[in-house]
Amino acid sequence: KLFRVRSLEKAPEEAQKEESSEGKPYLEQSPVVPDKSSGQNSVPTQRALKLHPKFSRKFHADANSSDKAIHQARLRHFCRICGNRFKSDRHNRRYPVHGPVDAKTQSLFRRKEKGVTSWPDLIARVFRIDVKADVDSIHPTEFCHNCWSIMHRKFSSAHSQVYFPRNVTVEWQPHTPSCDICFTAHRGLKRKRHQPNGQLSKKLKTALNHSRRDHRKRTQARVASKEVMKKISNCSKIHLSTKLLAVDFPAHFVKSISCQICEHILADPVETSCKHLFCRVCILRCLKVMGSYCPSCRYPCFPTDLESPVKSFLSILNSLMVKCPAQECSEEVSLEKYNHHVSSHKESKETLVHINKGGRPRQHLLSLTRRAQKHRLRELKIQVKDFADKEEGGDVKSVCLTLFLLALRARNEHRQADELEAIMQGRGSGLQPAVCLAIRVNTFLSCSQYHKMYRTVKAITGRQIFQPLHALRNAEKVLLPGYHPFEWQPPLKNVSSRTDVGIIDGLSGLASSVDEYPVDTIAKRFRYDSALVSALMDMEEDILEGMRSQDLDDYLNGPFTVVVKESCDGMGDVSEKHGSGPAVPEKAVRFSFTVMRITIEHGSQNVKVFEEPKPNSELCCKPLCLMLADESDHETLTAILSPLIAEREAMKSSELLLEMGGIPRIFKFIFRGTGYDEKLVREVEGLEASG
Numbered sequence: 001k002l003f004r005v006r007s008l009e010k011a012p013e014e015a016q017k018e019e020s021s022e023g024k025p026y027l028e029q030s031p032v033v034p035d036k037s038s039g040q041n042s043v044p045t046q047r048a049l050k051l052h053p054k055f056s057r058k059f060h061a062d063a064n065s066s067d068k069a070i071h072q073a074r075l076r077h078f079c080r081i082c083g084n085r086f087k088s089d090r091h092n093r094r095y096p097v098h099g100p101v102d103a104k105t106q107s108l109f110r111r112k113e114k115g116v117t118s119w120p121d122l123i124a125r126v127f128r129i130d131v132k133a134d135v136d137s138i139h140p141t142e143f144c145h146n147c148w149s150i151m152h153r154k155f156s157s158a159h160s161q162v163y164f165p166r167n168v169t170v171e172w173q174p175h176t177p178s179c180d181i182c183f184t185a186h187r188g189l190k191r192k193r194h195q196p197n198g199q200l201s202k203k204l205k206t207a208l209n210h211s212r213r214d215h216r217k218r219t220q221a222r223v224a225s226k227e228v229m230k231k232i233s234n235c236s237k238i239h240l241s242t243k244l245l246a247v248d249f250p251a252h253f254v255k256s257i258s259c260q261i262c263e264h265i266l267a268d269p270v271e272t273s274c275k276h277l278f279c280r281v282c283i284l285r286c287l288k289v290m291g292s293y294c295p296s297c298r299y300p301c302f303p304t305d306l307e308s309p310v311k312s313f314l315s316i317l318n319s320l321m322v323k324c325p326a327q328e329c330s331e332e333v334s335l336e337k338y339n340h341h342v343s344s345h346k347e348s349k350e351t352l353v354h355i356n357k358g359g360r361p362r363q364h365l366l367s368l369t370r371r372a373q374k375h376r377l378r379e380l381k382i383q384v385k386d387f388a389d390k391e392e393g394g395d396v397k398s399v400c401l402t403l404f405l406l407a408l409r410a411r412n413e414h415r416q417a418d419e420l421e422a423i424m425q426g427r428g429s430g431l432q433p434a435v436c437l438a439i440r441v442n443t444f445l446s447c448s449q450y451h452k453m454y455r456t457v458k459a460i461t462g463r464q465i466f467q468p469l470h471a472l473r474n475a476e477k478v479l480l481p482g483y484h485p486f487e488w489q490p491p492l493k494n495v496s497s498r499t500d501v502g503i504i505d506g507l508s509g510l511a512s513s514v515d516e517y518p519v520d521t522i523a524k525r526f527r528y529d530s531a532l533v534s535a536l537m538d539m540e541e542d543i544l545e546g547m548r549s550q551d552l553d554d555y556l557n558g559p560f561t562v563v564v565k566e567s568c569d570g571m572g573d574v575s576e577k578h579g580s581g582p583a584v585p586e587k588a589v590r591f592s593f594t595v596m597r598i599t600i601e602h603g604s605q606n607v608k609v610f611e612e613p614k615p616n617s618e619l620c621c622k623p624l625c626l627m628l629a630d631e632s633d634h635e636t637l638t639a640i641l642s643p644l645i646a647e648r649e650a651m652k653s654s655e656l657l658l659e660m661g662g663i664p665r666i667f668k669f670i671f672r673g674t675g676y677d678e679k680l681v682r683e684v685e686g687l688e689a690s691g
Contacts, residue, residue: 067175067182068137068175070182071137071175071179071181071182072136072137074181074182075139075140075141075172075181076140076141076142078140078181079094079140079142079143079144079146079147080097080129080131080134080139080140080141080142080143081123081127081129081143081144081147081170082143082144082146082147082170083170084144084146086142086144088144089144089145089146091145093144093145093148094142094143094144094145095119095142095143095144095145095148096119096141096142097119097120097123097131097134097139097140097141097142097143098119098120098131098132098134098141099118099119100117100118100119101116101117101118101119101122104152105122105148105151105152108152108155109155111247111248114155119131119143120132122151123143123151126150126151126154127147137174137175138172138173138174139172140172229261229262229282229286229290229295230261230262230263232261232285232286232289232290233259233261233262233279233281233282233285233286234285235262235264235267235279235281235282236262236264238267238281238410239259239262239264239265239267239279240264240265240267240322240335240338241264241265242254242257242258242263242264242265244265244322244323244325245265245320245321245322245323246321246322246323246332247321256277257316257317257320259277259278259279259282260276260277260278260295260296261278261279261282261283261286261295262279262282264279265317265320265322265335266278266279266317267279267280267281267410267412268280268281268406268409268410268412269308269309269313269314269317270283270306270307270308270309271306271307271308271309272294272299272301272305272306273299273301273305274294274296274297274299274301276294276296276297277309278295280306280409280410281410283295283306284303287301287302287303314414317335318334318335318336318412318414319334319335319336320334320335321333321334321335322334322335322338324341324342324345326342326345329345335412336412336413336414336415338412339411339412339413365377384396384399384400387399398424401420401424402424404420405417405420405421405424408420419463430463430464430465430466430467431465431466431467432467432475433467433471433472433474433475434475434478434479436450436466436467436471436472436475437472437475437476437479439466440472447469450466450469450472451468451469453466454466454467454468454469477502479534479538480502480503480526480534481501481502481526481527481530481531481533481534482499482500482501482502482526482527482530482534483500483534484499484533484534484537484658485499485659486499486529486533486656486657486658487499487656487657487658488529488651488654488655488656488657489654489655489657490654491654492529492647492650492651492654493650494646494650495527495529495646495647495650496527499530499533501526501527501530502526502530503524503525503526504524504525504526504527505523505524506521506522506523506524506525506625506626506627506640507519507521507523507640519636519639520583520584520585521584521585521627521628521629521636521640522584522627522628523625523626523627523628523629523640524625524626524627525591525624525625525626525640525643525644526624526625527647528624528644528647528648528651529647529651529656531593531622531624532562532564532593532651532656532669533656533658534622535593535595535622536562536595536658536660536667537658537660539595539610540660540661542610543560543598543609543610543660544660544661546598546608546609546610547600547609550600550602550607550609552600552602552607552609555600555602556663557601557602558600558601558666559601559655559666559667559668560598560599560600560609560665560666560667560668561598561599561600561601561606561667561668561670562595562597562598562667562668562669562670563595563596563597563598563599563670563672564593564594564595564596564669564670564671564672565593565594565596565615565672565674565675566591566592566593566648566671566672566673566674566675566676567590567591567592567593567594567621567675567676568589568590568591568592568641568675568676568680569589569590569631569675569676569677569680570587570588570589570630570631570680571587571588571589571590572587572588573586573587574586574587574588574628584628584629585628585629585630585633586628587628587629587630587631588626588627588628588629589626589627589629589630589631589637590623590625590626591623591624591625591626591641591644592621592622592623592624592675593621593622593624594612594615594620594621594622594675595610595612595620595622596611596612596615596672597610597611597612598610598611624644625640625641625644627640631679631680631683632683634683634684637683637684648671651669652669652671655667655668656668656669
């Protein structure tokens, strides 16, 4: 009874009013005001104000346009990128979103060798925001100094890390009645502040102060240690600062090419076992003073552990462009040519070094005669000799070469240093004699042609890349028959027991026995048994590998059976180019052989340890005799080849004793005459020509 409860059912008059009010404009639906002057049953009346529909639409349009103008004016106070207000910056610095970059940014990108010239491109690269499609009524047209400095730190070589203002980019929306830009007042309850606990905050503050103090001490100790190492190395006058680099490289790259002790550009770099790089002089001085550990990571390190970095890194280091520190010179040179460039400055200033000794100008050491050089270096020579006798067993040459090598490394002349090091190790920068011989044979060069090439290369380069002819002849002796010792059991009939027989004349011994038949030919040959031994020793690795594959490494029993294919054929037109010898036929005949296969009697079966994979190839065909004769000349052919046939017949009934793989082995030969063509067979057998 305390409250009067109204019925939830509406009166019919109210329902009619609601129906009639639907569909009318908002301003036309005026609230019902009760008439206070009337009595208890007063009749409700409407307000007198009522707008025409035409003026209502115009009023709405004017209100919307003014709201948009206010919204656009307020947008000018916000940063396009981070959304912060400009008034947070004391100097009110702002930059247009659309337009060219300022002069400071342009100079930064010129140093960085980058081609960005407008703010939209730069914002897209740094913040991943496309501002080219911006609308002025939705997006701000300027950005703040904080975002500008972020872009600068992104592309400069500063060691500080780049922090972006937000993880998510700001999304700008068109103006609405509930716009965040226009209605920035925050609604909500104020958070209740807790009374701080004095004792707890005091403990936290004390712990924080302790940690800060420890961190400060560690930082100071680290800086002091680095300063001490710089004083120990004391290389500011001999090493180049990283400020001389012509290009403004990234900080991490500059750190990778600079010494971690002196922070200069690496000079004669060495790498520790823990993969840190130092100048050779700096690390050796630090190891001597501070102990045997790496200055960067305190890992144990000794002077013997120092190695030269990989060649690809050295090539990158030597190709860096540095500015010449001379005041009158603005040239940029590579690090490899820096020393030569600086020395050219010194030479242009003074070709003679003046020393006040008798008032005479003192000439440079290299411009003196050999006698004067000896006189000037006499004291140094005595000191070096004393040191070599005391420390290196009297090896003065090694001491001098090592001094020269270290001087080259210190001047970053690594190419010459590598060549000198190769010579010191006995490798040399030239080709091996056997390689030169292969080049001469494969390119069909005569001795005079090869010698001409050898002299030309030596005169132009100043280095002996190709070996002289006498070295090629010595290498050839190893490869040709007559080098390896061997023995026949029983000895061959009518064949000398000497094994050092090389190339012999094919006509030897014929002049006395064939007087009535003039032999107008030139012939050269090997002794058959010596040529077979040379061929077997060439195949030594293949034979031993075949034995290993058959599990016969330690085979010491019965003989190796060698099947040899003989070949003989004419070689067509081989006229002499510039010979003044006898008038000989312009045709040649070559007698050669090929080792087809080698087997071993193991138990009751023959085991194959070698088989020629390409029996018809010229690579496996060993020449035995070469004569300038016509293959149709039966008499000359018989006279030249008869000694070969006699040696072959003697070898059929004898066994060869040859050392292979450090063990004496026995070889037995089977000859197959399957390499003759039908024309030669008919000639030799006395049949008619094949037409």
